[in-house]
Amino acid sequence: MERPCPFCGATTKRELCPACGRSVTARRIVCASCQKQTPKDEKACCHCGQTHKSDLRWKIPLIITLFVLAAVITILIEFAR
């Protein structure tokens, strides 16, 4: 069954795209910069070259900050009483 390669758009019946050489069923992400699909395994977007940034880069520090803030506020309230 022919299908378009999600990365370059070439039509192929094979697992590996003859045009770009990538697996057409590879796990892929949507580039935050150009909104096109790019292989997850590659460090940068295959279209615009933007490097992938995980959401955890800002989520983990935010979660830690929230817990620390909660602890600090609790301690401050205890001292203020």
Added chain:
Amino acid sequence: MVIGAPSANVDNFSDGAAYVYARNQGGSNNWGQMAKLTEEKIKGAFQPQLQDGEELTHWAFGVKQPNIFLIMFLFLLAILPGAIATALLTKNYLIGLTGRRFIILHIKGFSNAAPKEIIEYSLDELRNMKVHTSTGGIFTHIHIDDPNKPFKAKFHRAFSKTNRPHAMAIAEAISGPKAA
């Protein structure tokens, strides 16, 4: 842990007492008695304060807790970071089955179906993978145990009326007969 005993008989009448228990007293993981706030101890606590000829006639144990709004605020403060962390770390998925493929969309949010990530498996490919599915009272679980394309998620029956039958049908289709 403090356990109240309103009718504890200390001096041959119902005096009441508070028992304090702690773990690892008298053996590992054993809840042993730490102390007992008996009438004698309470009277003893007052004794240095009493003047000559003065006698304690009544006594009671009480507590003063912070303002209820402060307690509620502190509980919120403790719960809120946990709730926010859970929401931030939760991934939302849409799954779809066609005649040839099982497609997973990792979407941006509960109300935003824009995909962040796409995973697809051909039905032939799934026959050679370890697929675990189960349906309980609330969730249908799907777990694809593959080193290159792992996937694990659960699908709540309350999301919509059709969510459960669709999830169960997909689970059944992808965990069908395996390759010999």
